[in-house]
Amino acid sequence: QSALTQPASVSGSPGQSITIPCTGTSRDVGGYNHVSWYQQHPGKAPKLMIYEVSNRPSGVSNRFSGSKSGNTASLTISGLQAEDEADYYCSSYTSSGTLVFGGGTTLTVL
């Protein structure tokens, strides 16, 4: 199975909004709503930020939102804050009954 496609890096200034795309195929992202997003700070375990395309776990800021169109899912962070600087990974269930992650995107807050 191939990793989902994410840009290697994105950046934005405090207060701005950014969007991270995650592109797959009809056999994963496009075929199911089991898309999740994780935030990972250096040396830390990943933290779940979005699940089932657009649902936020309790305790996650409403500045984080998720969406999907066709084979591409997206994570949007509004009102960027310095603490949002981290790596972000998408994941999706696949038609093979497995799970696949994206390659990861490094967010830099300028």
Added chain:
Amino acid sequence: QLQLQESGPGLVKSSETLSLTCTVSGGSISSSSYYWGWIRQPPGKGLEWIGSIYYSGSTYYNPSLKSRVTISVDTSKNQFSLKLSSVTAADTAVYYCARLRDFEWHFAYWGQGTLVTVSS
């Protein structure tokens, strides 16, 4: 609060078998609606799902690792384990255990991770 803790050797010799255990506390590994999984992350690289197991023993594996991976569960100890055979330097990574929500396939709870280095 659910907690997961990985344990096992931090150094494994090339061609040998990597063995790790994840101990679950604050909840039962036999809970319905959840699978238990292993994910790894080579230094400076992205996340890779290794596989997942249900308390009944039902498993799902990453096709690229399936021939070398065995995941098992011990409900009496509230633990599940990973064995990866014939390791090479490419298997050097931080290994995480985590809880996977069934039917939604997301990991809400993670262990802190443990670095396993494969030496020649």
